[in-house]
Amino acid sequence: MRDRAYSMQGRSVFYFTLLLAPPLLWLGIVYLGSLFTLLLQSFYAIDEFTARVVPKVTLATYEVLLTRPAHVDIILRTVAMAVAVTIASAFIAFPVALYMARYAGPRLKALFYVGVMLPMWTSYLVKVYAWRLMLAKQGIASWGFDQLGLTGTLDRMLAVPVVGGPSLASSYLGMFAVFVYMWLPFMILPLAAALERVPASLLQASADLGATPNQTFRHVVLPLALPGLAAGSIFTFSLTLGDYIIPSVVGAPGYFIGMMVYQQQGTAGNLPLAAAFSVVPIVLIGLYLALAKRLGAFDAL
Amino acid sequence: MTAAIVLDAVSRAFGTVVALDRVSLEIAAGEFFALLGPSGSGKTTCLRIVAGFDEPDSGRVLLDGVDVTHAPPFRRDVNTVFQDYALFPHMTVADNVAYGLKVRGVAAAERSRRAREMLDLVRLGEHGVRRPHQLSGGQRQRVALARALINRPKVLLLDEPLGALDLKLREEMQAELKGLQQQLGITFVFVTHDQGEALSMADRVAVFSQGRIEQLDTPRALYNRPRTAFVASFVGSANVVNAEVARELTGRPQAFAIRPELIELAPVDTAVDDGAVRCTGTVLDVLYHGASSRCRVRLGNGTTLAVARPEHVAARQDLAAGAPVLLAWRPEHAVPLQD
Numbered sequence: 166m167r168d169r170a171y172s173m174q175g176r177s178v179f180y181f182t183l184l185l186a187p188p189l190l191w192l193g194i195v196y197l198g199s200l201f202t203l204l205l206q207s208f209y210a211i212d213e214f215t216a217r218v219v220p221k222v223t224l225a226t227y228e229v230l231l232t233r234p235a236h237v238d239i240i241l242r243t244v245a246m247a248v249a250v251t252i253a254s255a256f257i258a259f260p261v262a263l264y265m266a267r268y269a270g271p272r273l274k275a276l277f278y279v280g281v282m283l284p285m286w287t288s289y290l291v292k293v294y295a296w297r298l299m300l301a302k303q304g305i306a307s308w309g310f311d312q313l314g315l316t317g318t319l320d321r322m323l324a325v326p327v328v329g330g331p332s333l334a335s336s337y338l339g340m341f342a343v344f345v346y347m348w349l350p351f352m353i354l355p356l357a358a359a360l361e362r363v364p365a366s367l368l369q370a371s372a373d374l375g376a377t378p379n380q381t382f383r384h385v386v387l388p389l390a391l392p393g394l395a396a397g398s399i400f401t402f403s404l405t406l407g408d409y410i411i412p413s414v415v416g417a418p419g420y421f422i423g424m425m426v427y428q429q430q431g432t433a434g435n436l437p438l439a440a441a442f443s444v445v446p447i448v449l450i451g452l453y454l455a456l457a458k459r460l461g462a463f464d465a466l
Numbered sequence: 467m468t469a470a471i472v473l474d475a476v477s478r479a480f481g482t483v484v485a486l487d488r489v490s491l492e493i494a495a496g497e498f499f500a501l502l503g504p505s506g507s508g509k510t511t512c513l514r515i516v517a518g519f520d521e522p523d524s525g526r527v528l529l530d531g532v533d534v535t536h537a538p539p540f541r542r543d544v545n546t547v548f549q550d551y552a553l554f555p556h557m558t559v560a561d562n563v564a565y566g567l568k569v570r571g572v573a574a575a576e577r578s579r580r581a582r583e584m585l586d587l588v589r590l591g592e593h594g595v596r597r598p599h600q601l602s603g604g605q606r607q608r609v610a611l612a613r614a615l616i617n618r619p620k621v622l623l624l625d626e627p628l629g630a631l632d633l634k635l636r637e638e639m640q641a642e643l644k645g646l647q648q649q650l651g652i653t654f655v656f657v658t659h660d661q662g663e664a665l666s667m668a669d670r671v672a673v674f675s676q677g678r679i680e681q682l683d684t685p686r687a688l689y690n691r692p693r694t695a696f697v698a699s700f701v702g703s704a705n706v707v708n709a710e711v712a713r714e715l716t717g718r719p720q721a722f723a724i725r726p727e728l729i730e731l732a733p734v735d736t737a738v739d740d741g742a743v744r745c746t747g748t749v750l751d752v753l754y755h756g757a758s759s760r761c762r763v764r765l766g767n768g769t770t771l772a773v774a775r776p777e778h779v780a781a782r783q784d785l786a787a788g789a790p791v792l793l794a795w796r797p798e799h800a801v802p803l804q805d
Contacts, residue, residue, distance in 0.1 A: 364550070364552065366548045366549075366550055366552035367552050367554060369517075369519050369539065369546075369548070369552065370546070370548055370552035370553075370554075370613075371554075371565070371569075372518075372519075372538065372539040372540045373517060373518075373519075373539045373540070373544075373545055373546045373614075374540075374545065374565050374566035374569060374613065374614075374617065375540050375566055375569050375570050375617060376540055376565075376569040377540055377569070380569045384554075384565070384568070384569070385554060388556045389555070389556060461556075
């Protein structure tokens with residue numbers, strides 16, 4: 166039956182349109198429109214001599230992006246970091262989210278939510294610079310390792326080629342730690358939300374049918390948490406792919422996609438290449454979503 | 467023979483609320499047993515303690531003679547049909563049914579063969595590939611039943627099994643459950659707040675009130691010989707007459723229950739048999755149900771009695787609200803109640 170309250174005519178259509186216009190304009194023009202312009206830019210190329218953008222559709226910029234070894238390195242480095250950060254975040258976030266959602270009492274749960282979100286109330290830049298200080302050679306991190314008698318372990322970690330370096334603050338290891346710290350709430354919150362939605366009776370039914378707690382976790386809890394895990398990993402993955410501040414403040418000097426976008430559209434003035442670089446995360450996330458859907462991550466939704 | 471389930475002085479409190487107060491009962495193997503009571507009476511807590519989802523504060527639980535008071539659910543030879551069915555949404559119907567075998571390490575081929583068998587048993591053989599959300603309420607109920615039965619448990623627990631179904635489906639499922647239980651010979655224990663359900667399906671019924679068993683009897687005994695005012699009014703909604711009113715009516719200060727269908731109505735000046743209890747009153751209202759009519763009659767002392775009359779009687783003597791009327795019943799039909 167059609168609900169009278171939702172059927173509209175005359176005046177109310179006018180008001181409804183008025184109400185809906187700003188968000189639609191925002192989404193349609195400001196948001197999707199600028200994204201489309203960006204995509205279009207990536208199909209233009211820059212004239213090497215005049216340094217002007219030639220508004221003619223060409224794949225030349227993508228050729229530059231994908232054939233120069235330096236550019237390919239940047240893409241691979243960024244993707245490797247994003248994958249590592251996502252996996253680490255998932256492993257750290259899962260027990261926290263599980264505890265928040267299923268075991269903590271109402272007060273403790275509220276405390277956990279505040280604790281997870283509190284760091285996000287601080288300026289992002291302040292946190293990144295604070296981490297650089299903490300990870301520096303004489304910083305609190307190396308002092309902590311020393312107090313635990315683990316200086317040898319730290320030195321061995323830093324001696325590992327590629328990920329190591331002179332100090333945590335100037336190694337990919339340190340950058341990885343900062344990324345994980347920064348994006349962890351974005352993994353914990355959707356996971357906790359997904360776990361909270363799992364009805365207690367499903368877990369009881371599993372135990373009732375003879376499943377040990379381990380089996381219940383594997384066959385019921387984990388599959389039902391997959392949509393949350395997928396949502397969280399999209400956050401951590403795409404945030405790492407696009408970030409340019411953390412790699413420029415903490416870690417080894419190698420370039421990341423975000424830094425390249427920042428530099429190409431700014432100092433280098435090569436807007437098409439900047440656009441092409443920013444298309445990479447979009448494509449990767451698209452592929453990731455398709456894969457997640459294929460693996461059934463959203464079946465429980 | 468050892469009883470399938472023994473509860474020995476089981477108590478459970480949630481904070482200051484006593485959910486179960488030293489409840490003891492024995493359920494024989496192969497019995498169809500009902501835990502009947504209003505919400506908050508302790509019947510569901512009782513079931514959860516048998517299933518292992520909750521532990522008693524004191525007392526013991528024995529399954530087949532073995533003390534399982536502190537055993538987790540997955541170590542008990544008991545399976546449960548949940549009120550909301552609790553089907554796994556991310557699995558097909560067949561995988562749901564086979565789950566109990568899977569976690570016990572049964573090979574895949576054997577699993578799917580037996581899942582198919584169980585689905586055939588509940589007449590859902592063709593629905594194995596579907597997801598639970600694609601089924602109707604009644605079908606989901608049957609999937610939950612098949613899933614709980616696949617491990618061939620000694621005892622099947624059912625928590626308000628028909629609560630979520632509409633009336634017609636509920637009646638069909640009552641007959642189906644009863645038939646299934648007789649076919650399999652498994653002990654069924656079910657929780658319900660619906661006295662009709664308990665009476666029609668169970669071999670024996672335990673009536674719960676405020677954490678205690680008020681009466682444990684066969685449905686017929688429960689209906690005809692309620693021992694307390696609570697049982698009399700909860701099971702079949704008998705009229706409960708307290709001791710004071712009873713003295714005015716019969717001369718003896720003994721509270722009793724009288725079924726609405728055992729009271730006869732007649733015009734005020736009618737002569738009635740010797741020995742019958744009689745009194746007069748005024749009709750308050752009449753509800754016509756087709757097969758019978760139910761009216762409430764207010765006596766001179768203010769007590770209200772419900773009277774049910776079959777259609778063939780009511781049709782002969784139509785009553786309207788406000789009519790003066792004579793009530794009469796055989797004294798042996800009045801069931802004395804404990805205080």
